[in-house]
Amino acid sequence: MTATPARRMLALRPRRVDPALVQMAALAVVVFILMASLNPQRFLRPYVFDSITYMAPELGLLSIAMMLTMLSGGIDLSVIGLANLAGILAGLFFHATAGASGPDLRHAGAAVLCGGIGIAVTAGIVGGAINGLLITRARVTPILATIGSGQIFTGIALVLTGGPAIVGFPGAWSAIGNGRVLGVAAPLVIFIVIAGTIGGLLTRTPFGLSLKLIGTNTRAATFSGLRTGRTVLLSYILSGTLAATAGILLSARTNAAKSDYGISYLLQAVLIAVLGGTNPAGGRGSVWGVTLALFALMLLSSGLQLMRFSNFLVDFIWGAFLLLSIALNALRQRRR
């Protein structure tokens, strides 16, 4: 505890390759070889990988959001509620401006589209700011603050829709979720841009460094003059924005938005964050690790689905994987 902040900052600089990253890359390769050898004729087809590039980005954004809040020792359990709320708000906006169906809605112009994106992202920023203020100002623990706000976000979505899904989005909106940019899936392009930005933010700016310092030792960070409140608040605003973006991708891909979509994404996002080398107690985590974990788990899940595993057993495997990765991390730390 006597190390000066400067020394701590030096210690945080990447020295060699992170063992968690190596472990993750190895896991991805093992999963790939396993699936390919168990089921070559069905697994080694282009459409399997093509569908991953459309499905993975929304989960990836949620996982990065989870990692961001874990860096300061927190967690964001409201991401799914906020993602669905953002999609629903955008859908309601489209239905209000261009009608609930028909050619007006299908061919809604760029202005309407930008309005929808603006509303969804604003919802994410506001929702994230509420979480951040609850945590930094009202001093509510992240778990309770985001469990509560997640319920409220889902509740608002439920009150707005009355339960059923909002179906029917503009054609340009579904292009975000189903289109291609230079031959690459549009969601993947969005994911790469956002992941790159967040990665740069974490490794090359004071914000990223102080976020990790806060997670390593909040008291030391405060005494060394870092504005812990503002940094943590910003991390939750970012997390909310990422969740809303995931909501945009989800509603664009499925052409629908519902208050209880993607509940199982919550565990998967936590799992991917932890598996990607994020320390849920704070201080450690990287976009690279999360991306590798995302890739490995998407391979695993499509492989299991191709082998006709029941969805329930896939859930079991997710849970068991989370526990296994915890055990591996603990063992690795003990050996050190």
Next chain:
Amino acid sequence: MSNTLTPVLSGRADSPRLAWVLKRPELGVGGLAVVAMVVIGSINPAFWDAANLFSLLRANVITGILALGVMIVMLSGGIDVSFPAFAIAAMYLTIKGMIALGYDGVVLPFAVATMIGLLLGLINGLFVYGLRMIPLIVTLGTGTAVRGLLLGAVGSSQINIDRMPPALIGFGRLEFLRSVGGGNGLSTMVVLYAALAVMVHLMLRHTLIGRSIFALGGSEEAARRAGFNVRTTIFFIYGMAGALAGCTGLLHGSMIWVANPRDMVGIELDVIAAVVLGGTSIFGGRGSVMGTMLGVFTLVLLTNSLIIMHIDTTWQRIVTGSIVILAAAATSWRDRRIAA
């Protein structure tokens, strides 16, 4: 919570009166419950019918016993989101077993369900103590794994009343005070809930293991140096929470006469909301059985009375979410006041 605290808000933190009130969250939540009952009763007088009050108390039982388990975990500074999966796994496995063996009874099945819950709870303890992992992540993992294994490997179809063991249903239907309620008596399960609550209260206040739970919630290192056995305590906490969950699961099945392996999804939020409302601090070390029971009562009162107050039930989640946030903020404010 604020209504009873308002008169003393202006008091300084070091005034003994304020400190006395702050250390008794039961007063706040109890006051809230009374106010809510008066308001709801004046909006719809049918609220005060014995039949309505009896059904309200009956609705406390399942959430209440689960809340006792979660409270113990939170007193130690942890959190548990795996108990709904454990409860349902214990119930479904026990009832499946009873049907397969053609066995009918009450005591042995409850013992088995409690044992299943206990074993699953000890797995949580193993991860939390042995691997030093954050309880939220551990219980998220065990809960999902147990639910997935139950649905994927044991079965996903619900057992309806025609195949349920009759003795279990008979047990769940026991009631008394039938003359007061005009035909519908008060469920005997309320007595069971009260008995378990007294047991947990005595355990927490008058046994060494109870004191060590509070000590662990205050500070693990301090508890260790004071000579408490941290390992035993952590296994006890998670084992007990699991056992309570297992027992509650079977009770739930026998009270609704159906064994549905997909049941109780999302109930952890209601239970955690009730425990936090009852004044238990997530930082550990503070909370009481009385407060938790009042928290459960108030939460069930508010959410169940939405219909009687002519409010759409889609608002239920917003009510629960707001309760979690407001109660947690109030508890955090109180803890800082006491510490100041």
